[in-house]
Amino acid sequence: MSEADERKRLAALRAEINQHNFRYYVLDRPTVPDAEYDALMRELEAIEAKHPDWITPDSPTQTVGAPPSHAFETVEHQLPMLSLDNAFDADEFTAFDRRVRERLGRDEPITYLAEPKFDGLAISLTYEGGVLARAATRGDGRRGEDVTDNVRTIETVPYSIDLPVDSRIEIRGEVVMTHESFAEINRRAERRGEKVFANPRNAAAGSLRQKDPRVTVSRPLHFFAYGIGAAEGIEAPATQSGWLDWVERLGFAVAEHRDRVEGLEGAQSFRASLGEKRAGLAFDIDGVVYKVDSLADQRRLGFVARAPRWAIAWKFPAEEKLTQVRDVEFQVGRTGALTPVARVEPVAVGGVTVANITLHNMDEIERKDVRIGDWVRVRRAGDVIPEIIEVLPEKRPDDARQIGLPATCPECGSEVLRDEEQAVARCTGGLFCPAQRREAIRHFASRKAMDIDGLGEKWITLFLERNLVEHVDDLFRLSRDDLIALPRMGVKSADNLLESLEKAKETTLDRFLFALGIPLVGSETANELAKHFRDLQALRHATFEDFIEQKGVSGIGPKRAESLHDWLAGHKADGSTALRDAFAEDRPAGVDEKTLARLAKVFPTLADMQRAAEKGQLQNETITKVSGIGPEIAKSIVAFFKQDHNNEVIDGLLEAGIHWPTPEAPAENAPLADKTFVITGTLPDMTRDEASDRLTALGAKVTSSVSKKTTALIAGEAGGSKLDKATKLGVPVLDAEAFARLLDDPSTVASDL
Numbered sequence: 001m002s003e004a005d006e007r008k009r010l011a012a013l014r015a016e017i018n019q020h021n022f023r024y025y026v027l028d029r030p031t032v033p034d035a036e037y038d039a040l041m042r043e044l045e046a047i048e049a050k051h052p053d054w055i056t057p058d059s060p061t062q063t064v065g066a067p068p069s070h071a072f073e074t075v076e077h078q079l080p081m082l083s084l085d086n087a088f089d090a091d092e093f094t095a096f097d098r099r100v101r102e103r104l105g106r107d108e109p110i111t112y113l114a115e116p117k118f119d120g121l122a123i124s125l126t127y128e129g130g131v132l133a134r135a136a137t138r139g140d141g142r143r144g145e146d147v148t149d150n151v152r153t154i155e156t157v158p159y160s161i162d163l164p165v166d167s168r169i170e171i172r173g174e175v176v177m178t179h180e181s182f183a184e185i186n187r188r189a190e191r192r193g194e195k196v197f198a199n200p201r202n203a204a205a206g207s208l209r210q211k212d213p214r215v216t217v218s219r220p221l222h223f224f225a226y227g228i229g230a231a232e233g234i235e236a237p238a239t240q241s242g243w244l245d246w247v248e249r250l251g252f253a254v255a256e257h258r259d260r261v262e263g264l265e266g267a268q269s270f271r272a273s274l275g276e277k278r279a280g281l282a283f284d285i286d287g288v289v290y291k292v293d294s295l296a297d298q299r300r301l302g303f304v305a306r307a308p309r310w311a312i313a314w315k316f317p318a319e320e321k322l323t324q325v326r327d328v329e330f331q332v333g334r335t336g337a338l339t340p341v342a343r344v345e346p347v348a349v350g351g352v353t354v355a356n357i358t359l360h361n362m363d364e365i366e367r368k369d370v371r372i373g374d375w376v377r378v379r380r381a382g383d384v385i386p387e388i389i390e391v392l393p394e395k396r397p398d399d400a401r402q403i404g405l406p407a408t409c410p411e412c413g414s415e416v417l418r419d420e421e422q423a424v425a426r427c428t429g430g431l432f433c434p435a436q437r438r439e440a441i442r443h444f445a446s447r448k449a450m451d452i453d454g455l456g457e458k459w460i461t462l463f464l465e466r467n468l469v470e471h472v473d474d475l476f477r478l479s480r481d482d483l484i485a486l487p488r489m490g491v492k493s494a495d496n497l498l499e500s501l502e503k504a505k506e507t508t509l510d511r512f513l514f515a516l517g518i519p520l521v522g523s524e525t526a527n528e529l530a531k532h533f534r535d536l537q538a539l540r541h542a543t544f545e546d547f548i549e550q551k552g553v554s555g556i557g558p559k560r561a562e563s564l565h566d567w568l569a570g571h572k573a574d575g576s577t578a579l580r581d582a583f584a585e586d587r588p589a590g591v592d593e594k595t596l597a598r599l600a601k602v603f604p605t606l607a608d609m610q611r612a613a614e615k616g617q618l619q620n621e622t623i624t625k626v627s628g629i630g631p632e633i634a635k636s637i638v639a640f641f642k643q644d645h646n647n648e649v650i651d652g653l654l655e656a657g658i659h660w661p662t663p664e665a666p667a668e669n670a671p672l673a674d675k676t677f678v679i680t681g682t683l684p685d686m687t688r689d690e691a692s693d694r695l696t697a698l699g700a701k702v703t704s705s706v707s708k709k710t711t712a713l714i715a716g717e718a719g720g721s722k723l724d725k726a727t728k729l730g731v732p733v734l735d736a737e738a739f740a741r742l743l744d745d746p747s748t749v750a751s752d753l
Helices: 003-026 034-050 090-104 179-191 200-208 213-217 240-250 263-280 295-301 362-368 434-445 457-465 472-477 480-484 491-504 509-515 523-533 536-540 558-569 579-585 593-602 606-614 631-642 644-655 688-697 721-729 736-744 746-750
Strands: 074-076 111-118 121-128 131-137 143-145 168-176 222-232 259-262 285-292 311-315 320-332 337-349 352-358 375-381 385-391 416-418 425-427 548-551 621-624 676-680 701-703 712-715
Touching: 003 034, 003 721, 090 263, 090 285, 090 295, 090 311, 111 222, 111 240, 111 263, 121 200, 121 222, 131 143, 168 200, 179 200, 200 213, 222 240, 240 295, 259 263, 263 285, 285 295, 320 434, 337 375, 337 425, 352 375, 352 385, 362 385, 416 631, 434 457, 434 472, 472 644, 480 491, 509 523, 509 536, 523 536, 523 701, 536 631, 536 644, 558 606, 579 593, 579 606, 593 606, 631 644, 676 688, 676 721, 688 701, 712 721, 736 746
Parallel strands: 676 701, 676 712
Antiparallel strands: 074 143, 111 259, 111 285, 121 131, 121 168, 168 222, 285 311, 320 337, 320 375, 337 352, 375 385, 416 425, 548 621
């Protein structure tokens, strides 16, 4: 990887990890397993270790958690609430122990305090003169959310403790929820038709962040202390275990299963013992935390940016259980993607009952060979997301059934297509499919499509909820009375939206095609379709052959074609010899049984193949008749217009008055014919869309990415990465002034490009 690529990867990793931190620490809605998050973090750490000068203070490797949300007042921690580094196996813990001993200059075993790693929400309690003054979440480690009112509702948090009047201390710990309380909260939510929590950690975090403390008090939470932050006016003990014993005497709950252990052997023994007890605990734990017990040694070891050098969390592997696949259903997402979901015999895994497990896609099903009726081993990845990790073929029943991709959408009955190069299968009923409705309308109204100003997601959702709109053509049947009857829709807003809808009726063919949301058809492809067909009806009746011409035999590439030609040169063609018979004893190199079957289907006799070889018709070749449209896009377009309900919606749009001028046929002698441009940055006199239209009118092709085939890059202010890439590839760059000259005199300027 080049240095430039490493910088791009660094930026991408930081952005992705920050987003995951926000979802986990602020929204309480993690979307990836811990293992996947840890892999991203390790990749980032590796790049920063290679380039230390690239490390910035705001990098996820230097910070903890995520910035506090804006729902609560933000407060500063007197001492930062740092995170912990993780160990995932014995080798990683051994490496941690070795680093500790090396830094302390010792050969003898280190004494650690070992305790469970609770899976909850980290909290800091500040007591002033023995009275609870403030409770704050970890937040980003330096600043957290003030949740004092809610924490006061937790029975295991003392309101006052026996401390000197002039003392001030931060008690650090974890807020958790028992499995029993978690199950009861979800039962209540189901009865009320509300969304249930995914796991006790999310339930605890969500309960503590309620704006109304009365909601928090209705959800039983527990606080376990695990350490001390800042401490003033208090005589400190000499050890970490001494602090916990002292905190327990003050009236706080601390981990029952904790112990001082000696070195590697003691640490491993404690972990094994706690692992055996894990399933019977009332709370979720996901590992063991080891802290150097001596506070003097802790001070000598110190900290790195986001974690202490004297502590580590040795994570447990995810709990695994056996269950049986009862059925598989396919769910349709908002973009039409079909996701197979296994319905399994309900089984308790890590404190949560698992009944449904996503299988992701058909590739995953085929890779794991999952069948209906199979016994499978399941776990909750990162103790959150259920997954099938193994099929047990030895327990497979005789009546186990293979899982097949449905030919039609389970939501709307439209044809389902699966791109050969991608794992995802999609419904082709974009305009009609109920599962895709909201996204279809949002896309239809977007700026690059019909550009319906004022039609945001809020109104789209309301239209669907009130049954005012079912398909995109219904937008143009909305009346003033329909709109002003909606909450917060005044007369002026209604008139503005109706005006936008009326204005949108006058568009261009390429915008209309893009607005339809045909799978795999972006704005550039829509532009090519409009230029090529120039007429909607011609496109609606187009066949696959109107887009693609296939020559030769599928699967016969250059090497196999050359091998066949060499073989044929040494064999005399007999008109009556079947191809299979000719290959029976002497088969060309690279021709396996699958390839032979393809050849025999096209060429029944050896003479047939000989004649094709003489005409150069053996090698498979795909010829595209429309620029930029390959076989998979062509299949998607043909399938879309083959659906009757899509055509009904299109007819409804045309009846509503949507129209466009017929695109002019591209002139072969247009000044910028066969030229390809990319536009980046901000131009002083026009938008990028207007610049694109000006170039297209002169016969040019406008694309979104720079390549060696790009004629020139039009660069306004803040050109960004495209400007860097153009410079690297040696692509000419035109600034705003040069672009203006190109538009004024395209033939002269283009001749120099």
